[in-house]
Structures are given as structure tokens and as C-alpha cells.
Amino acid sequence: MTLDDRWQSVAVLGAGGKMGSGISFLLAREMTLQKLNPENAGRTYRLYLIDVNPEALEGLQQYLKKQAGKFAQKQSDRLREIYRKRGSELSEDALITQFTRDLMGLLRPTTRLEDAADAHMVFEAIIENIEIKARVFQQLREQCPETTVFFSNTSSIPIKLLNQKAGLEGRLIGFHFYNPPAVQKLVEIIIPEPVRPELPELAYALGRRLGKKLIPSNDVAGFIGNGHFMRDGLHAMQEVQRLQGEFHFVQAVYIMNRVSQDFLIRPMGIFQLIDYVGLDVFQSILNIMNPYFPEEQLHSGLIDELVARGIRGGQYPDGRQKDGFLKYEDGKPGAIYNPETGKYLAFAEGNWKSEADARLGALPRTWAPWKALLKDPDRDSRLSQYFQQLKQMNTLGAQLALRYLRRSKEIGEKLVADGVAQSAEDVNGVLMHGFYHLYGPINHFV
Ligand SMILES: NC(=O)c1ccc[n+]([C@@H]2O[C@H](COP(=O)([O-])OP(=O)(O)OC[C@H]3O[C@@H](n4cnc5c(N)ncnc54)[C@H](O)[C@@H]3O)[C@@H](O)[C@H]2O)c1
Secondary structure (H helix, E strand, C coil), X not given: CCHHHHCCEEEEECCCCHHXXXXXXXXXXXXXXXXXXXXXXXXCCEEEXXXXXXXXXXXXXXXXXXXXXXXXXXXXXXXXXXXXHCCCCXXXXXXXXXXXXXXXXXXXXXXXXXXXXXXXXXEECCCCCHHHHHHHHHHHHHHCCCCCEEEECCCCCCHHHHHHHHCCCCCEEEEEECCCCCCCCEEEEECCCCCCCCHHHHHHHHHHHCCCEEEEECCCCCXXXXXXXXXXXXXXHHHHHHHCCCCCHHHHHHHHHHHHHHHCCXXXXXXXHHHHHCHHHHHXXXXXXXXXXXXXXXXXXXXXXXXXXXXXXXXXXXCCXXXXXXXXXXXXXXXXXXXXXXXXXXXXXXXXXXXXHHHHCCCCCCCCCHHHHHCCCCHHHHHHHHHHHHHCCCCHHHXXXXXXXXXXXXXXXXXXXXXXCCCHXXXXXXXXXXXXXXXXXXXXXX
């Protein structure tokens, strides 16, 4: 069965979730374009949106309607041409309405797995739990045709394990989108052993069709992205512990968050990123990875303690950031959690923040914000100059930043040495396209 045939019947599991909704939009958009292609006249297309939570499915449909309208507006010239070829001259407004109607017409929201029995491709984005994922795959295996193929969005579970537990006999591949899937360019492709011979090529063709940057990762728990992110986060937490000899916990978290954002010129600080992903998600990924790396301690007592206290981060259904290590006002951090009092300490309260800033010291003269460097054609030489200057400074900020940079490089190199990534370029690609870093961890700066 070709990819073109497979587009006719597709299912998303966990469609109402954070990742599932973005994946559903990408697939619905592509399937609508397929449907509008005159070559496909006479074919029917169905996208099963499956979720155990009916309210999530309601919200999903609103989201898809809005996204379809936005897409049609942005791509109006291209879509006008497509509808013209089909014999309709449409005004801008009519075009948006028509495309939205065409996209919504493909959707089959349901809470029942049985409804997707004729799906040719199944995308799974349910909770990160081995047993639950395996059980759902097993049920689908029993009801779908033998030709159906499966794609898992797991962040950390070895695909081989899911394949075995669900008895899928090589019909499963890892297709790891980054959050949010409709925006982030990267998909990590994880090809397990065994795999049906036609599946890798199918996965690459599919990823290209969705306009994604595709990077292979070997089938090792955590893959490249979380293999780096988890250890990077643990490094920051160890530094917080070390700094507590001299600083209060709140100051130590503030310092490491600023070092990882400002001094390393990343899009957000490490604790803000952990909040964004969710402390509970961070914890569950560590729990899945830890048994596979007995020589490392992929575990954090601090995360366990905060999660047990209900400090979890993540987002509200309307996209607003929930509080975690940091507290957010209009999306911006304004306070840090203090475990001693169980309350958040505001940046403006007392002089703890200015004290910490003074101890960090100034940024090098050649510093520029992440956003400014993102589009700078001279980015690499400017970064080189910046890190050169940082190395000549002896401030606390420079020392912590260089230790961070060295640790990040060490993590990246180990991913290659352990055979998780096939090359340094792949590690750098994942961090740059999945995490929006300006430079990969395996660099010549340190
Ligand atoms: N959130 C991220 O940043 C991120 C990034 C990459 C990959 N992932 C992975 O994507 C997957 C989903 O993560 P998420 O953050 O979107 O989770 P989420 O909790 O936002 O969504 C999961 C959805 O699955 C539904 N669900 C749960 N059990 C189900 C079942 N048995 N059948 C059908 N639906 C079910 C839930 O109702 C929910 O709507 C996980 O494997 C996660 O590791 C997450």
C-alpha cells in the first residue's frame, strides 16, 4: 500500500492532548490538500480523532477550526489556485470558509477505538506509560488490517519494547514530534529492530510530506532529545544544590535559570523549560530512562519533592503557563518557589535578586539576546567572539556558564559514543531544531 493510499484513513490516539491536537492539525491539513487534488477525485478521506476524554475532543474541534482558518488565510494564493483548478473562483472570505469546511468534513471524533478499525496509519500520542500504550496498540492490532502501520510519539520508551509488548511484529516506528508539533520543525525518527522493511522509507516520506526536519535516533530510552534534556536539567539541579552552600535555594534557582538563558543565550532558562514541559512529565521520563542507565543516577529528589507537593508546571487548556519552579504573570516569570515557606518569592520582594545579579557579574560586551542572533547571518562568528570573551572573564556567571557548556558538550558526545545518535551533527540538529538553540552542544566554543 502506497503512502497516497494510506492517507485515506488515518487515526490519532490521544487526539485531544497537547501533542495529539497539533499532530491532528498537521495530518488534517495534509489530508485536506490530498482530497482537493484533482488526481484524487473519487477518493474518500477520514481522520479518526480518538480520545478517552469527550471534552478534550470538543476543544480539539474548536482548535482545528481556528487553525484551518488561519492556514487558509496565510496560504490564500496557493489555495485559490487549487480551488480554481476544481472550477471554483473564491473570494478571500469564501476561501477560508470553504477550506475550513473541507478540513472539518474529514474529521471523525470518537471515544471508541473500535471506530478506527479501518485506519491505514495510526499516530499514538497518549499518556507516557508503557502498559497503557501497549494495551491500546494491542487492541488496535486485533481490530485493524494486517497492513496498518503505527507511529508512536513517545518521548522516552524504547519502541522495541512497545512493539514486543503489543505484538506488533515490526509494524511500529517512533515518530517523535516536538512541542508544539504544528510549529516545531523537528521529528526524531526511531527505527526499532525488528521493523517491516517498507516502514522506514514510509516514515521518511511521511515526514517530508509534513514539511519536517527529520533526524534519526537509535532506539535507546530517551532518544537524542530527552537524552540531552534530562541530563542537562539534572546538571542545573546539581548546581543548585552546590550553590546552596553560599546562596538561598531561591537565589540558586534564579542564578542557574539566568545562566542557562542569558549567559548561554538560549531561548529560555532551564527551569522555565522544565516548567513548560511539566515537572511531572520530566519526572516520568527520568523514571523510564533510569533503569537503562544503571551507571548514572537519572533521578532527582528535588523534582520528586516538588511534584509530591503539587508543583507541576505544564499548561492550562487555554495555553497559559502553570506555575512550577517559577511563577508566571502574563507568561513571564516573576517569582520563584521557596520550599521552606511553600510560597513563591517575588523578584521584587527584598533584594535577593539584585544580590544574585551582582554576584553573577555583567554579561560580556559582545552579548546579544537570543532573538537578535536567531536571524543574524553572522551568528556563528558572533557566538565565537562572545564565548571567547566569556572565557576571559572570571565572574561567577562566566564560570557557571562555562561549566554548563562543558557538561552539555559531554552529554552530547556521550550520546554519540553510546550509539544513541549517529553523529555529532544529529545531536546538534536535535537541539537546534527541537529546542531552538542557536548552536549545538558539540561545538568549538569550549
Ligand atoms: N508534552 C510534550 O512536550 C511532549 C513532547 C514530545 C512528545 N510527547 C509525548 O507525547 C505523548 C502525549 O503527551 P502530551 O503532553 O500530549 O499528553 P496529554 O496529557 O496532553 O495528552 C494525552 C491525551 O491522551 C488521552 N488519553 C489518555 N489515555 C488514552 C487512551 N487509552 N486512549 C485514548 N486517549 C487517551 C488523554 O485524554 C489526553 O487527551 C506522550 O507520550 C509524551 O511523552 C510530549
